[in-house]
Amino acid sequence: MAEQGLVTTVSSEAGTATVVGWVGSFRDRVAGAHRLLDAFAGAGVVPRPPNGDYAAVLVYRERILLMRDESARIPLFFRQSDGRVSAVSSSARSLGDAEELERRYFCRYLTGNMAQPHTALTPFTGVRRVLGGEVVELSPTGRLHGRIRRPASASGGLPPAAAGDAGPGTAAKELRRALENAVSRRMGTTTACHVSGGLDSTSVALLAARTLTGEGSRHGGLVLLSGRFGSGELAAEQPYLKEAIQEIRRHAPEARPVIVDAGDVADFDDFRHHAGDADEPHAHAFRAPFWSRLHAAASERGCDILLTGCGADPIADTNPFHLHRLARTGRLRGLALQARAWAQGSERGVRDIVHDYVLKPALPLxxxxIGMLASPGTVLGGLGAFSRPPWLRSGFARAHGYREAAIAESRFVFGRAPERSLYDAANYLAAPDLLSWHRAREDGYFLSHPFLDQEVIALMRGLPAEATFRPGRPKAVLREAMADLLPARIHHRTVKTPFDQLYVRGLQVHGDDLIGLCRCARHPLVQEMFDVETLCRAVREARLGVGDAYSWDRVNSSLALVMWLEGLLSASP
Structure with a gap:
């Protein structure tokens, strides 16, 4: 990784810093590492970790600090025993013993696909994760002195005087400024932008093009990376993709379009490799074949960073849990009016809106x-994000704290104020980067997500709902912020084709193989943890279209765990 430029090591009179990723600005990684080293140099000084995508180890004469930025895209782990840290690594697998697995971790992992990166547990006994925004302090001999993690910053929004009467125009200007800063910080020598023809990715690529051609710009080349589907429902995205690329190249004619043929790709292709070789169980390993093809194309063009539009859906859109705040504070008339407006704008019923954004956050488990009791007869019927999947053995769940894990996960996702917890949860759901990390040594770059920049999140967190809510017009503030750059066709579109086709095709092609892999699994923990036949039945139901996105996520996570455990056996001497 150091040879690929992914690791920066600097020294000064204060000490030595090793940084994986970048601090402050991608192009000024050495300067950023020095600033980080100087910021924490004073005895007892533990400021908030600055913006960036990084994990760092700072070694001073009197102490050692381990830290990650708040977005927590790049992992960092340490091995601990009897209060002393003996090793630090960006790979949990390199620190752990495959014979000593932490069963509580697997219960936490199986509660939902956000449980993994925001908890300290890892699959290996004695190996712990440094959390996002956390600073772990050690003595020079490795004695653990403490872990400091501040709550997510709510600062950075509009000034108090402007926030009260912030209309969409003011909010749009501030969002444009924050996004321009986020994109500029991430521009590399050769920057790739994933362009799908949607509002989010096109906005990021347009801002990158403007940054590239701006006065006094020191930025290098721009690659526009896209997947092409010649048939099926995803083929309908091609006209939008073509228009997006044309507009981006109007601003930056030297930008190079790279269109990757993905017509033959399907989810779960080579699943044993993508899920089995990962550092930790990877809930989104089923989607790895598509992203791997794009990653390889960017690597071949010498890109050193890849920007995506991930995170815009939860971050740049109206916060629906504002309805929960209205109910919590007794403003029932306002709740009724806004629930009707939400229902009208989203073509859903008022009852569904109130259930999803008022009742469920209050009593998620x-x-x-109740949903599972109301949907009998199938394995996937009514299975939500936290309840125990029927194929997880009840004895294993009781012995290793599944219920406690589900409660903890639901509190993280919703919290006492779901409208505030949304942003913390979205950071881990919107851009699962384990694939990027797994391929980094081969590709020579990381993914980065401007919409998940802390400045952007702080701004959107501070906006009043009145400034962002426009019935029937999702991401209204983003649309206004980018109105002068977006092609009209993309600016006005409100529906984008999902990747359901890849998932359906993947289960149709690989369903029997997945069932066979589960039945033939050799790792003893698979049988200890799962009723394999019930899991196989769930795979068959998913292939037939039974269930919903929540229940399919639970199947995908469990299949990834089976393959990961099998990968441990294959890697053992």
Whole structure:
């Protein structure tokens, strides 16, 4: 990784810093590492970790600090025993013993696909994760002195005087400024932008093009990376993609379009490799074949960073849990009016809106239990994000704290104020980067997500709902912020084709193989943890279209765990 430029090591009179990723600005990684080293140099000084995508180890004469930025895209782990840290690594697998697995971790992992990166547990006994925004302090001999993690910053929004009467125009200007800063910080020598023809990715690529051609710009080349589907429902995205690339190249004629033929790709292709070789169980390993093809194309063009539009859906859109705040504070008339407006704008019923954004956040586990009781007869019927999947053995769940893990996960996702917790949860759901990390040594770059920049999140967190809510017009503030750059066709579109086709095709092609892999699994923990036949039945139901996105996520996570455990056996001497 150091040879690829992914690791920066600097020294000064204060000490030595080793940084994986970048601090402050991608192009000024050495300067950023020095600033980080100087910021934490004073005895007892532990400021908030600055913006960036990084994990760092700072070694001073009197102490050692381990830290990650708040977005937590790049992992960092340490091995601990008897209060002393003996090793630090960006790979949990390199620190762990495959014979000593932490069963509580697997219960936490199986509660939902956000449980993995925001908890300290890892699959290996004695190996712990440094959390996002956390600073772990050690003595020079490795004695653990403490872990400091501040709550997510709510600062950075509009000034108090402007926030009260912030209309969409003011909010749009501030969002444009924050996004321009986020993109500029991430521009490399050769920057790739994933362009799908949607509002989010096109906005990022247009801002990158403007940054590239701006006065006094020191930025290098721009690659526009896209997947092409010649048939099926995803083929309908091609006209939008073509228009997006044309507009981006109007601003930056030297930008190079790279269109990758993805017509033959399907989810779960080579699943044993993508899920089995990962550092940790990877809930989104089923989607790895598509992203791997794009990653390889960017690597071949010498790109040193790849920007995506991930995160815009939860971050740049209206916060629906504002309805929960209205109910919590007794403003029932306002709740009724806004629930009707939400229902009208999203073509859903008022009852569904109130259930999803008022009742379920208040009683998530009870709501899921009722949903499962109301949908008998199938394995996936009513299975939500937290309830125990039927194929997880009840004895294993009781022995290793599944219920406690589900409660903890639901509190993280919704919290006492779901409208505030949304942003913390979205950071881990919107851009699962384990694939990027797994391929980094081969590709020579990381993914980065401007919409998940801390400045952007802080701005959107501070906006009043009145400034962002426009019935029937999702991401209204983003649309206004980018109105002068976006092609009209993309500016006005409100529906984008999902990647369901790849998932359906993947289960149709690989369903029997996945079932066979589960039945033939050799790792003893698979049988200890799962009722394999029930899991196989769930795969068959998913292939037939039974269930919903929540229940399919639970199947995908469990299949990835089976393959990961099998990968441990294959890697053992």
């Amino acid at each position: 009870a709501a899921e239990r």
